[in-house]
Amino acid sequence: MAQKREKFGGQMAVILAMAGSAIGLGNIWRFPYMVGEHGGAAFVIVYVLATLLISLPVFLAEVMIGRRSHTNARDAFARLSRHHPFWKGAGYLTILIPTLIACYYSVIGGWSVEYFVKSCGLAFVNTTPEAASGLFGTFVSSTWTPVIMHLVFLGATVLVVAGGVKAGIEKFSKITLPVLFVLILLILCYSVSLPGAGEGVRYLLHPDWSELTPRTFAYAMGQSFYSLSLGMGAIITYGSYVSKKENILATSTGTAVSDLLFAILAGFAIMPAVFAAGIEPGAGPGLIFQSIPYVFAKMGVTLPLVSSVVSIVFFLAIIVAAMTSCISLVEVGVSFLMERAGMSRGRACLILYVICGVFGVLCSLSFGPLSGVKILGMSIFDLFDWVCSNILLLLMALLVVVFVGFILPRRVVHDEFTNRGTLPFNDRIFPLVWFLLRYVAPVAIVVIFLTNFIL
Secondary structure (H helix, E strand, O other): OOOOOOOOOOHHHHHHHHHHHHOOHHHHHHHHHHHHHOOOHHHHHHHHHHHHHHHHHHHHHHHHHHHHHOOOHHHHHHHHOOOOHHHHHHHOHHHHHHHHHHHHHHHHHHHHHHHHHHHHOOOOOOOOHHHHHHHHHHHHOOOHHHHHHHHHHHHHHHHHHHOOHHHHHHHHHHHHHHHHHHHHHHHHHHHHOOOOOHHHHHHHHOOOHHHOOHHHHHHHHHHHHHHOOOOOOHHHHHHOOOOOOOOHHHHHHHHHHHHHHHHHHHHHHHHHHHHHOOOOOOOHHHHOOOHHHHHHHHHHOOOHHHHHHHHHHHHHHHHHHHHHHHHHHHHHHHHHHHHHOOOOHHHHHHHHHHHHHHHHHHHHHOOOOOOOOOEOOEOHHHHHHHHHHHHHHHHHHHHHHHHHHHHOOHHHHHHHHHOOOOOHHHHHHHHHHHHHHHHHHHHHHHHHHHHHHOO
């Protein structure tokens, strides 16, 4: 018996849910170190432009595919292409990609849980800055603790998804997104008040155009794609829960602006503290789990109570951000299993928990007992991340823009974008969106791909 398909409760619910998918580790963990590695303010400016001119049209395309098909991400391509064999096959990528990402993403989420626990135990205050920075290597190379934290984080994520679209995903997003913005603002206020933080603020406000290279543009576009959850099937799935009466330009723009705002706030929350502690801004992926604990330990020498409270708030924010994104990844597979296999939501969630749990354990152990296992010269964790970030996400995003820009009839795209011609503003700017989607976005995606492999 076919199950009645759920929907989000309204425009604000759509924005919060989609912003929850977009706002995650890409903003708090990835964005600050990308800014640090690629020239500060100059990178931020390119990132903002890339989001509004390239990523937003792709985001709109994914929402349109989901809402038009009103089904799971895999079947969306099959239904809209009238079951063309190529697009039916391509649709499976929308299930594979988020499932693979959830496997290692939940491992990083588990790290944030562990560091939250450490913060509550004042681990970064009652130690030297150097020892706090070195905790990360000891932790991730151990066997049981990171595995347990991965499974705890994934379990909490799956429980939210099991609650359903409205009672689970929508309700969680409505509560946690405002809280997340409050938490990052609290951290920002503390960060910019530190002695020496002014250098970090200037680093984010004064662009050094000499730092701009072709790689900077490609990385900014890639970061924008990653942050907005493009090419993952998540936005297509969420789009299928959007009512036909909603203005998808308004909801998509609201999501993109929220994601941009949070990323910039995260930059101002982290970089001033990094400069205040005398840490190199281009510290790379270890910035959050190695450099930031160093900051908390250093500040804890003179302000132990304040430092401990801020560290607790900081890692709580990371947990919340990671969960909102991981929820959307898991929901893609759950939606597929419910509709294609006729499973209950609870059973589909259990299957996704087992699959992501098992492969996530392998990713976690690749830092310790399985560190000697190399595939194409990479650890299991690095392989998952590299294949998804550099190949699968870009391939899926390219398929999306080709599908909407060249396979779907123009009248169908116009119909979805303008709600059958009832939205005058959308109708006026449709030619611009159509141009960006058909001609600019595909070129940008190919440029990112070539930069990753050639430059």
